[in-house]
Amino acid sequence: MTATASNPTGLDLQQAAKDHLWMHFTRMGAYRDAPVPIIERGEGSYLYDSAGKRYLDALAGLFAVQVGYGYGEEIGAAAHAQMRELPYYTNWSYAHPRSIELATKIAGLAPEGMNRVFFTSGGSESVESAWKLARQFHTANGERRWKAIGRDVAYHGSSLGALSITGVAGIRSPFEPLVPQVSHVRNTNRFRRPAGETEEQFTQFLLDDLEQRIWSEDPSTVAMVIMEPVQNSGGAFTPPAGYFEGVRALCDEHGILLVADEVITGFGRIGDWFASNRFDIKPDIITSAKGLSSAYASIGAVIASDKVAAPFLEGTAMYTHGVTFGGHPVQAAIALKNIEIMEREQLPQKVRATEDQFRATLAQLLDLPIVGDLRGTGYFYALELVKDSETNATFSDEEAEKLLRGFLSERLYDAGIICRADDRGDPVVQISPPLVAEQQQFDEIVTILGEVLGEASRLVGH
Missing domain, CATH: 3.90.1150.10 (Aspartate Aminotransferase, domain 1)
Known part of the structure; x- marks a missing residue:
């Protein structure tokens, strides 16, 4: 050959x-x-x-x-320049210029009040990290909450924690028992809803289902509700009017963190930098990956609100989590160049x-x-x-x-x-x-x- x-x-x-x-x-x-x-x-x-x-x-x-x-040549040049300057260093108790710049850039694009960025290697890691962060946030506030609520048919990743949140039985069952304790509520698929049902009735039906699930799990044990703004698995389910406003209100009522899984919808796919902006979700945490680098590098990010970050920014409190390649300087340089191109175009x-x-x-x-x-x-x-x-x-x-x-x-x-x-x-x-x-x-x-x-x-x- x-x-x-x-x-x-x-x-x-x-x-x-x-x-x-x-x-x-x-x-x-x-x-x-x-x-x-x-x-x-x-x-x-x-x-x-x-x-x-x-x-x-x-x-x-x-x-x-x-x-x-x-854009391989342009993005490759950014990667090459970073390789020459600093090919790798960790974000474990250290920082480097590209991770600082990228965190600052993401915070500027994210919904208001979401200013703290924790880097991962991809989408599944971002979801895992969000669940661990939600658990530790509640612990830092003197509560023991560990449960997650997701939606039927939703896919959130293939690692064991993310898979546990996933609502697709066929890919969960080979690996059971999974990480406890997750339950699922109805998704926003309206294709086969009753004829004549109004948008308001559909929204209320979904919110009633979520509220019943929260109560059945005991609200004081639920750490987070996690939802994609537009659900991928099952086929691009969009939210009805008032849905995320109602989800936000239920989470606030019961002290539950709302996580927007934007691994797919983030970085332009829905016509905004984040679908959370477009649908006014007001999440506490956003998970992201994929479009952050246009998949030119293996990088993801968990974006936390000021409220979620606050307990970890004082005294000896620590988010006890990290990954070797989180915020890798070359990956961060690629993501920065990708965002620059997306802004330019x-x-x-x-x-x-x-x-x-x-x-x-x-x-x-x-x-x-x-x-x-x-x-x-x-x-x-x-x-x-x-x-x-x-x-x-x-x-x-x-x-x-x-x-x-x-x-x-x-x-x-x-x-x-x-x-x-x-x-x-x-x-x-x-x-x-x-x-x-x-x-x-x-x-x-x-x-x-x-x-x-x-x-x-x-x-x-x-």
Whole structure:
């Protein structure tokens, strides 16, 4: 094999992948007799595989590559400069310029009163850190609170604590018993709510459910309620009017911390630097990662309100937690450059200005008999697939498996688009392109999805 720029060793990448690489959330047996997809390079909103085939990345990696794939040289230069100056040092009792600058920058973008930033290596670590922080905050205030309340079907990460908060039974059960003690309430999926139900009635239904759960757990033991502003798993569930105002009021009434999990929604995806700003959530803690660096580096952050930070800023009190790579200087330099690019290109503003245009383009797919619902906001949407568009009947587990994994996942990839056929709730196709995507990419998404979902409709007998 002749060595190339992306494969300087001349290694047989296909065979080596099959022999040695353990891919995440992947049925490895599927590649025993099939080639492993190998992505070699990216450009704008597009990726190219080892055979040179181009794919529209309609998932932004994993809801993460906000600036797309065209800034490697600029961001790489920032990383190189930092490598030359200080390749690594810890934030354990020390600081360095880039972590200070990045913490200051994030505090300036975060909701008012959220001024303290604790760095992690990614989203799951951010959620773990938030739960530990919530527990210790209450301990510092003389209370023993340890429980968390999440939402049904919500995904918060794969590490054991984050997985415990996750509301997806299929990925929790293999690792039980999990970290105690977590309960779950209804999410904001309104697709199959009763006909004629008003927005106000739906909001009250959800808040009653949360209040009942708080009381059933004993409010004095609940440390935090954690919710995504727009829930990813299950398909881009948006909050009804008054929902987060009510959640905030319930948390205040019972002395519970409200955590906004913005690992996906943070840094522009919803048309603001934080969805907490857009939905006026007023959280006590925000978890973030992904878009913080546009996934050009493995970095996350927990952003705490002044109230949460206060007990740890005096005397001998300490947040007894840390990770080796939290606030790594090279990762921080990359995140700073990413935010600089996003500000320069005005990407959050761009998303807000074009979200209606994007949604209207996607809405054309509602004409397909297999598409029952389109939901989401910003550059973050999902199409729910149905067996019967008149009744909105969903698929059985066996039918969903055949449709999503037996057909859609492979067919979408073959058609040159990367999005997510997901069955963590009812079957959906998730669409979340880089924030640099334009109308040309919106049209391409609809054209390809229209063809593939049309085939899927015929497959299921429409």
